[in-house]
Amino acid sequence: MNTADDEVYSSLKGKFDGDLLRPHDGEYALARRIWNGMVSRTPGLIAKCAGASDVQSAIRAGVNAGVLAAVRCGGHSLAGYSTCDGGMVIDLSKMRQVTVDAGARRARFSGGCLLGSVDRVTQEHGLAFPAGVVSHTGAGGLVLGGGFGWLTRLHGLSCDNVEGFTVVTSDGTIVRANERENADLFWALRGGGGNFGVVTEFQVKLHPVSSAVIGEGFCLGDDIAALLRRWREFMPESPDNLRWSISLRLAPDTENVPADIRGLPVASEAAVWVGDTAEGQRCLDHVLSVCSAVGVSKKTMSYMALQTMADHEFPHGRRYYTKSGYFRSLDDGSIDRMVGALDDIPSAMTQIELAYLGGATTRMNAADTAFGDRNSPFVINLLGNWSEPSEDVVNVGWVRELFADLRPAMTPGVYVNFMSGDEEDRVPEAYRDRWDRLISVKSLYDPNNFFRLNQNIPTIHA
Numbered sequence: 001m002n003t004a005d006d007e008v009y010s011s012l013k014g015k016f017d018g019d020l021l022r023p024h025d026g027e028y029a030l031a032r033r034i035w036n037g038m039v040s041r042t043p044g045l046i047a048k049c050a051g052a053s054d055v056q057s058a059i060r061a062g063v064n065a066g067v068l069a070a071v072r073c074g075g076h077s078l079a080g081y082s083t084c085d086g087g088m089v090i091d092l093s094k095m096r097q098v099t100v101d102a103g104a105r106r107a108r109f110s111g112g113c114l115l116g117s118v119d120r121v122t123q124e125h126g127l128a129f130p131a132g133v134v135s136h137t138g139a140g141g142l143v144l145g146g147g148f149g150w151l152t153r154l155h156g157l158s159c160d161n162v163e164g165f166t167v168v169t170s171d172g173t174i175v176r177a178n179e180r181e182n183a184d185l186f187w188a189l190r191g192g193g194g195n196f197g198v199v200t201e202f203q204v205k206l207h208p209v210s211s212a213v214i215g216e217g218f219c220l221g222d223d224i225a226a227l228l229r230r231w232r233e234f235m236p237e238s239p240d241n242l243r244w245s246i247s248l249r250l251a252p253d254t255e256n257v258p259a260d261i262r263g264l265p266v267a268s269e270a271a272v273w274v275g276d277t278a279e280g281q282r283c284l285d286h287v288l289s290v291c292s293a294v295g296v297s298k299k300t301m302s303y304m305a306l307q308t309m310a311d312h313e314f315p316h317g318r319r320y321y322t323k324s325g326y327f328r329s330l331d332d333g334s335i336d337r338m339v340g341a342l343d344d345i346p347s348a349m350t351q352i353e354l355a356y357l358g359g360a361t362t363r364m365n366a367a368d369t370a371f372g373d374r375n376s377p378f379v380i381n382l383l384g385n386w387s388e389p390s391e392d393v394v395n396v397g398w399v400r401e402l403f404a405d406l407r408p409a410m411t412p413g414v415y416v417n418f419m420s421g422d423e424e425d426r427v428p429e430a431y432r433d434r435w436d437r438l439i440s441v442k443s444l445y446d447p448n449n450f451f452r453l454n455q456n457i458p459t460i461h462a
């Protein structure tokens with residue numbers, strides 16, 4: 001702990017309701033860890049805030065002492081921004097309250113909630129907030145960067161479903177941002193990430209969803225490329241109730257996978273239908289019949305089961321590295337390159353994830369939020385996922401090489417929440433025509449760039 005970290009600790013001690021953890025404290029070793037095992041840092045202080053007033057105190061103390069500060073909700077930043085060496089982590093994990101107004105189909109949840117914390121309470125009322133597909137992901141980082149998952153095509157991005165934020169800004173004041181109050185900040189927080197302050201509460205819209213029909217299957221050999229071609233043609237015309245996602249990978253060694261294909265290169269498809277069940281069954285039958293899929297299954301699932309079914313694939317502490325981009329249209333050359341990459345994929349856990357957005361995301365005016373790229377519906381995420389540090393070079397190298405080959409055919413742009421920690425130069429690309437306005441809002445609310453461990457937007461004076 002250096003002198004500045006000591007200064008922060010001394011000024012918070014005695015007037016902080018949550019926990020202040022320093023490197024010699026028993027709980028520190030666990031608390032310093034984040035989801036991505038590639039990132040191991042030792043902050044001088046972890047300030048586990050119990051509420052908004054702790055967040056105010058932590059920010060004021062951090063600014064006064066001039067320390068580096070990281071903000072953590074679920075700790076799932078792929079880039080590892082929610083921790084730091086020295087300095088302070090403003091940890092929101094004690095702030096996980098959710099309240100629902102079922103009649104108005106609205107909820108309020110605290111800035112440290114995981115997606116699972118929100119789903120558990122909203123589902124008691126048969127309602128859902130559109131968000132991501134892994135329940136241990138933090139809602140804070142996901143919503144501020146945009147947020148998409150199974151409900152996105154039907155109900156929009158997570159940030160499109162936010163009606164208001166309560167934020168502590170870098171001078172320690174509590175500010176509300178919604179359509180009537182601080183509209184510039186409201187615009188920036190919907191896609192602009194953690195650049196503007198610490199959100200202590202999200203006020204959001206909910207939708208009646210309590211179950212879905214899901215169809216899954218695997219395509220092999222020449223059918224993999226054929227499936228991707230059919231998928232790219234089908235999705236632009238498909239109903240918004242359908243989200244059909246494909247992962248290129250080695251078939252996992254799990255019960256739901258036929259024994260004779262385990263370990264082979266496959267396209268693993270998951271088609272989820274939210275809405276009229278009979279119509280969904282018909283749509284999924286069609287989708288699953290296009291390319292001689294094997295290991296096909298189709299069932300109705302509770303929304304909670306849907307939202308947690310991928311949790312085990314991305315455990316805390318494993319090693320992850322990602323590169324991502326958009327395609328306006330998916331060309332044959334890129335399909336062939338991705339399929340070819342399966343021949344030398346270095347880890348059985350690594351996936352090339354393909355999603356198609358469109359639907360409700362395009363009905364929101366692009367200028368109304370800071371989120372980018374509503375018109376490039378194909379999202380590709382190369383997610384390296386392995387266990388051993390000795391395999392870092394080969395896994396990171398595989399992701400980088402594949403990305404470099406795909407990049408020329410991609411539309412400029414990137415989803416900020418899928419960026420890795422070595423891509424600072426891509427932040428302007430992520431925001432493009434929204435860049436100057438983001439710089440203005442950043443300069444107003446965080447003029448000295450206190451909140452800089454994120455996909456950082458500079459201030460006017462930088």
Ligand SMILES: Cc1cc2nc3c(=O)[nH]c(=O)nc-3n(C[C@H](O)[C@H](O)[C@H](O)COP(=O)(O)OP(=O)(O)OC[C@H]3O[C@@H](n4cnc5c(N)ncnc54)[C@H](O)[C@@H]3O)c2cc1C
Pocket residue numbers: 035070071072073074075076077078081082092111112131132133134137138139140141142143144145146147148149193194195197198199200314417418453454
């Ligand atoms: C396993 C896994 C699954 C994922 N699935 C999806 C998915 O389905 N859809 C999708 O869109 N994304 C998905 N993502 C990406 C995800 O959106 C980002 O990793 C996001 O940053 C996670 O948020 P977090 O709160 O857990 O992150 P943290 O690491 O806690 O925070 C990341 C950054 O967010 C900011 N931040 C977080 N909370 C606050 C707050 N309350 N106030 C101000 N700033 C805050 C800070 O700048 C912080 O550095 C997934 C990521 C993982 C690891």
